[in-house]
Amino acid sequence: xxxxxxxxxxxxxxxxxxxxxxxxxxxxxxxxxxxxxxxxxxxxxxxxxxxxxxxxxxxxxxxxxxxxxxxxxxxxxxxxxxxxxxxxxxxxxxxxxxxxxxxxxxxxxxxxxxxxxxxxxxxxxxxxxxxxxxxxxxxxxxxxxxxxxxxxxxxxxxxxxxxxxxxxxxxxxxxxxxxxxxxxxxxxxxxxxxxxxxxxxxxxxxxxxxxxxxxxxxxxxxxxxxxxxxxxxxxxxxxxxxxxxxxxxxxxxxxxxxxxxxxxxxxxxxxxxxxxxxxxxxxxxxxxxxxxxxxxxxxxx
Amino acid sequence: xxxxxxxxxxxxxxxxxxxxxxxxxxxxxxxxxxxxxxxxxxxxxxxxxxxxxxxxxxxxxxxxxxxxxxxxxxxxxxxxxxxxxxxxxxxxxxxxxxxxxxxxxxxxxxxxxxxxxxxxxxxxxxxxxxxxxxxxxxxxxxxxxxxxxxxxxxxxxxxxxxxxxxxxxxxxxxxxxxxxxxxxxxxxxxxxxxxxxxxxxxxxxxxxxxxxxxxxxxxxxxxxxxxxxxxxxxxxxxxxxxxxxxxxxxxxxxxxxxx
Numbered sequence: 001x002x003x004x005x006x007x008x009x010x011x012x013x014x015x016x017x018x019x020x021x022x023x024x025x026x027x028x029x030x031x032x033x034x035x036x037x038x039x040x041x042x043x044x045x046x047x048x049x050x051x052x053x054x055x056x057x058x059x060x061x062x063x064x065x066x067x068x069x070x071x072x073x074x075x076x077x078x079x080x081x082x083x084x085x086x087x088x089x090x091x092x093x094x095x096x097x098x099x100x101x102x103x104x105x106x107x108x109x110x111x112x113x114x115x116x117x118x119x120x121x122x123x124x125x126x127x128x129x130x131x132x133x134x135x136x137x138x139x140x141x142x143x144x145x146x147x148x149x150x151x152x153x154x155x156x157x158x159x160x161x162x163x164x165x166x167x168x169x170x171x172x173x174x175x176x177x178x179x180x181x182x183x184x185x186x187x188x189x190x191x192x193x194x195x196x197x198x199x200x201x202x203x204x205x206x207x208x209x210x211x212x213x214x215x216x217x218x219x220x221x222x223x224x225x226x227x228x229x230x231x232x233x234x235x236x237x238x239x240x241x242x243x244x245x246x247x248x249x250x251x252x253x254x255x256x257x258x259x260x261x262x263x264x265x266x267x268x269x270x271x272x273x274x275x276x277x278x279x280x281x282x283x284x285x286x287x288x289x290x291x292x293x294x295x296x297x298x299x300x301x
Numbered sequence: 302x303x304x305x306x307x308x309x310x311x312x313x314x315x316x317x318x319x320x321x322x323x324x325x326x327x328x329x330x331x332x333x334x335x336x337x338x339x340x341x342x343x344x345x346x347x348x349x350x351x352x353x354x355x356x357x358x359x360x361x362x363x364x365x366x367x368x369x370x371x372x373x374x375x376x377x378x379x380x381x382x383x384x385x386x387x388x389x390x391x392x393x394x395x396x397x398x399x400x401x402x403x404x405x406x407x408x409x410x411x412x413x414x415x416x417x418x419x420x421x422x423x424x425x426x427x428x429x430x431x432x433x434x435x436x437x438x439x440x441x442x443x444x445x446x447x448x449x450x451x452x453x454x455x456x457x458x459x460x461x462x463x464x465x466x467x468x469x470x471x472x473x474x475x476x477x478x479x480x481x482x483x484x485x486x487x488x489x490x491x492x493x494x495x496x497x498x499x500x501x502x503x504x505x506x507x508x509x510x511x512x513x514x515x516x517x518x519x520x521x522x523x524x525x526x527x528x529x530x531x532x533x534x535x536x537x538x539x540x541x542x543x544x545x546x547x548x549x550x551x552x553x554x555x556x557x558x559x560x
Contacts (some may be wrong), residue, residue, distance in 0.1 A: 013560060051401045054560050073305075073403035081401050087394035091323070097398075103315025104402035106308025148398070 001065045003029045003078075003156050003187040004050070009059035011045050011211075019045040021211040022059065027189055027204075029064075029155070032182045034198040034219070035191045037208035043191040044084060046208070047158050051081045064155060077105060080149030084160040084191075086141050088133040094120065094144055095129040098151050105152035112151065119147040123177065139170035146174070156187040163192060175201060199223070231267075233257040233274070234283035243277055258287060312404040316412025317419070324382055324420050331382070332424060335374040339428045342370050343435040346492060357494055358525045363436040367429070368519040369491030372453060374428045376486060376511065379421030379454040380478060383413050383461030388468050396558055406552040410462065410545070417458030418451065425450055438522055445530065446521030452537040453514045459544035466548070466557045490515045495527045510540065 004027040011020040019042045027033045037043045048054030049061060052072060061068045063075035088097060095116055102112030120126040123143040133141055142162055149157055159178070163171045179201060182188050192198060198205060199219060206216035215222065234256055241249045247259035247270060261270065267284070274281055303311075324331040343363065351362030358365075390396040399409055432438060440446065464477050489511030495503050506512055513533035520526040526533075551557070 048560070051397075052559075053397055053400055055555055073405065076401065076403045079401070083394075083397065085394060087397050089390060089393055089395035089398075091326075091389075092319075096319075096322075100315055100319055101398055101402070103318075104312050104399050104404045106303055106311045106403070108311055152402075 001029070002062070003027045003031065003064060004189065005060070005062040006046070007060040009046070009049065009061060010057045011042075011049065011054065012057045019211050020049075020059075023208070023211070023213050025206060025213055025216065027187065029187055030182070030185055031187055031189075031204055032179075032202045033187075033189045034202040034205035035189060035208060036195070036198065036205055037191070041208045042211040043208055044160055045211075047081065047083075047160050047189075047191070051079060051158065052076065077152065078155045079158065080152065080154035080156070081158040082142070082145045082149045082160065082162050084164070086133075086138075086145070088141060088144060088148075090132055090134045093130050093132055094125060094136075097133075097144065098148055101148045102151045107152060115151055115153070116147070119150060123147050124173070139166045139174075142166055143170075143174065146177075150181075155185070156189065157181070159188060159190045159192075161191055163197070171197075228260055228262055230258055230260050230287040232283075232285050232287045233259055233281065235274070235279040235281055237279065239277055239279050241277070244273060247273075255282075308403070309405055309408045312399075312402070313408040313412045313415070316399070316404075316409065317415045320382070320386060320413065320416025321419060323386060324416070331378070331420065332427065335378060335424050336427050336431055339370045339374055340431055342366070343432060347435055358523065360523050361436065364438055364523070365494075365519075366492055367432045367436060367438045368522050369489075369515045371425045371428050371432070372449075372511075372515050372518050373486050373491055375421040375425040375450055375454050376457050376482065376514070377478070378424040379417040380457040380461040380464075380482060382420040383417040383458045384465045384468070384474050384477075386416065387413055387462055387465035388471075388474050391465065391468075391558060392471075400558065406549055410459075410548050410552065413462055414455065414458040417461055418454040421454030421458065422450055425454075440522060441524040442521045444521075446518060448534060449514060449518040449521060449537075452534065452541065453518070455541050456510075456514075456537060456544065459541065459548055462548050463544065463551065466551045469557070485509050485511045490527060510536070513537065 004025065006023060006025040008022045008024065009020050010018070010022050012018045023042075023046070025046070035043050035046065045054055049056045050063065050068075052068075064078045066072075066075040066078070068075050092100070098116035098119065099109055099112045102115065103109070107115075116129075117126065120129050123146060125140060125143055125147065128136065128140065133144060136144065146162070157178075163174060166174065175197060178188060190198070190202065202219050204217070205219050205222055206213050208214070232252075236255065238251055238254055238257060241251065241257065244259065247261060247265075250258045252258055259270065261267070271281060271284075343366075346366055347363035351366070354362040356362070387396075429438070460477075464474065468474050488506065489509050490506065495506045495512065498506060507528070513528055513536050516526040516528050517530050517533040517537075520530045
């Protein structure tokens, strides 16, 4: 059984905009899946339909085998969602937000409180449990939304741009926590603009453009579509680069070059060729993220 | 393992608990103002003006207006509670918390409406207790009093929810109370018997639903009413049914809350 099965999903908004055009998508149980796309591509609409915040126009959606047209209330129990926009009630205390959310899933207070304690402690919010989200930083609000999404112990978590506006340290802590939950069996579907994270965290990904899925594969395979890689090469002093012409070198400054390498070429050969020029290599690293480039290439097609 | 019914009941209970916590937390905005306003009404209309009006159907003017003023507080409190609470969560988008959950539309409506009913009855009871300092209202039929206070708070809680579902901005929340509810309440026989009105205005007053609530409620205290009490109960039950259906339909359609 798949965690998510989507067939011919279509959504046309009241203003006539067709946000989704008969998309098909499957997500395996236990996957860490990325849904990529530019703003307005349809990512949030997919999550909205899966969480009953958007009415679909046509198509079939199953969550852990449960058809949302027939038994959405059962399907909803499998899902936790962290939305893109902060949607916390700013007049309530953090602990009450979690206990209330549990109540919506039919979980009484006495069961919800220990769960809330565990989540708030794990996400570093326990000390602030009686504070309202008004007094929280952006990162704390995001973590509280993650705790809220997990209070009913769902099997699948939707994260819609969860790290937008979160500082680097908190973002890494959040990813560490989510990786830990994924290893424990939680299926995660993620939309993000940080493609570096997708490259590091996700196993499978789909790219959505103009309401259509234009690519769906493992992140590893998607990366193989990239046949070129740009490297930033640091040397003690840049010298004559004519013998490096096959790598299309660009001199950035006195100590830095940028070169392009195809998948057929090896770094070993390049380093040997560089040594022949008399330049002393001090550092070499890929420029930018490969997935980001692929993403831009695909979107610009 | 809980049954679906048990789960839905917990969800309903959660909404009600949250609603009670909300209006008691801000009691200076929710419980105190009606008590002050109606106390002033007792002093001004009851003591100063009432002493010159004399008796209506054998009861003092002060005693005559008590049921109407209690009902006025019930109507405003029930309506305002639901419209402001539901619109607030809609505005903050925290309504999504309950929409993404398995909580049914019936439980959501029941929870918010129950919050409005509880606040309506609580405020009505406080205003009634305050009225004892000014007059000695008698109780003719307690069952009728309870039936009318429950039905009225139900009607206006459900109406408040319809208003909140359609409201897009804060102004939309105050339009109905200001331009519809308040005039209807003042013209609903709170301060007078419609028999004291000229013929055409008497007939016109019969189109005002609040007239039936105030008179039915007053019957519970003094045993007289300008309209049929049984008919009023049936009318209110029908109104509850229509508004409940409207809310269920709007929720199912996702009006104002889903795209």
